[in-house]
Amino acid sequence: MTGLGETGDFSFLHRIQKIVVWRKGGQRAPHKPLLLLFALGRLENGKDRLVDFGSVERPLQDLLQEFGVPSNSRPQYPFWRLRHDDGIWEVPGADEIPVNSQKDPRSINDLRKLQGGFPLEVYEELKENPLLVYAAAMQILNAHFPLSLHENILTAVGLCSLETDLIAVSESGMVEVVPNLVEYVYRRVRDRGFARMIRVAYQDCCAFCDWDGQIEETVFGLEAAHVRWHSHAGPDTVENGLALCALHHKAFDKGVLGLDTDRRIIVSPYAHGESSIFCELVHALDGRPVRLPQAGRSVASEFIDWHYREVFRSSPQPLAS
Numbered sequence: 488m489t490g491l492g493e494t495g496d497f498s499f500l501h502r503i504q505k506i507v508v509w510r511k512g513g514q515r516a517p518h519k520p521l522l523l524l525f526a527l528g529r530l531e532n533g534k535d536r537l538v539d540f541g542s543v544e545r546p547l548q549d550l551l552q553e554f555g556v557p558s559n560s561r562p563q564y565p566f567w568r569l570r571h572d573d574g575i576w577e578v579p580g581a582d583e584i585p586v587n588s589q590k591d592p593r594s595i596n597d598l599r600k601l602q603g604g605f606p607l608e609v610y611e612e613l614k615e616n617p618l619l620v621y622a623a624a625m626q627i628l629n630a631h632f633p634l635s636l637h638e639n640i641l642t643a644v645g646l647c648s649l650e651t652d653l654i655a656v657s658e659s660g661m662v663e664v665v666p667n668l669v670e671y672v673y674r675r676v677r678d679r680g681f682a683r684m685i686r687v688a689y690q691d692c693c694a695f696c697d698w699d700g701q702i703e704e705t706v707f708g709l710e711a712a713h714v715r716w717h718s719h720a721g722p723d724t725v726e727n728g729l730a731l732c733a734l735h736h737k738a739f740d741k742g743v744l745g746l747d748t749d750r751r752i753i754v755s756p757y758a759h760g761e762s763s764i765f766c767e768l769v770h771a772l773d774g775r776p777v778r779l780p781q782a783g784r785s786v787a788s789e790f791i792d793w794h795y796r797e798v799f800r801s802s803p804q805p806l807a808s
């Protein structure tokens with residue numbers, strides 16, 4: 488595997504770090520990050536550099552619906568707007584179609600005639616250096632999504648597990664030359680500190696279902712969740728944390744479960760499953776008060792509001808127009 492240090496070129500990583508995402512008031516803007524991950528997955532799977540908007544519209548929309556903001560999953564925005572960011576995306580022929588006052592295509596049908604993708608030099612650099620593909624994916628995931636969703640997103644875009652690659656990378660002694668990797672490892676260590684604090688506060692029980700599984704003296708299946716995601720300025724504090732079992736952690740980060748202003752559990756109207764165990768583990772929680780932490784420092788309303796607004800799946804998902 489070729490090391491990044493050998494090429495001495497981090498410019499792609501620097502450029503994706505600067506992508507302009509709308510972060511006003513802590514709102515999530517995962518559109519461009521998800522398009523980049525989607526494009527990295529295509530590249531890794533040997534697909535052509537440029538792709539018709541029409542043929543990626545649906546898969547990109549599915550990705551935005553699953554991991555994006557529930558109320559806004561329009562794939563045309565990132566596909567069109569990412570080209571304004573510094574040399575990481577191009578849409579040849581973009582200047583030739585009519586635009587509206589926001590400088591977006593007047594008709595989505597015009598966009599369907601165009602293709603988009605990484606510029607040639609970026610594409611070739613990525614093709615030559617698989618490590619760069621994963622370093623970029625890691626950087627994007629760290630900046631925009633909680634750890635609990637990283638593997639799901641990688642699978643959805645067709646990239647393999649980062650864990651496997653991290654081992655390959657560390658064994659080849661590349662830790663020093665991949666800044667994202669250092670950040671990633673640092674984050675894992677920091678997360679362990681947060682996890683300990685939250686588990687103590689919740690006395691090793693899931694705040695939603697009271698799960699308290701142990702094997703001998705060791706707790707298992709219990710995790711610490713950030714209510715407002717760490718990637719979106721959520722602090723590592725008890726007021727922004729919940730001890731949750733692995734299932735409820737995933738459900739909380741996916742917006743299946745949330746909290747209302749009275750700190751009662753709410754279930755997304757979109758959650759469904761036929762089995763009795765699904766009803767027991769999900770639907771039966773509806774309206775149940777969340778467990779309070781030991782010192783009484785319950786989850787702060789500002790973080791509950793953020794989660795409700797940005798993550799919880801409460802309203803119908805509009806289709807792309």
Ligand SMILES: [Zn+2]
Pocket residue numbers: 693694695696697698731732733734735
């Ligand atoms: Zn639970």
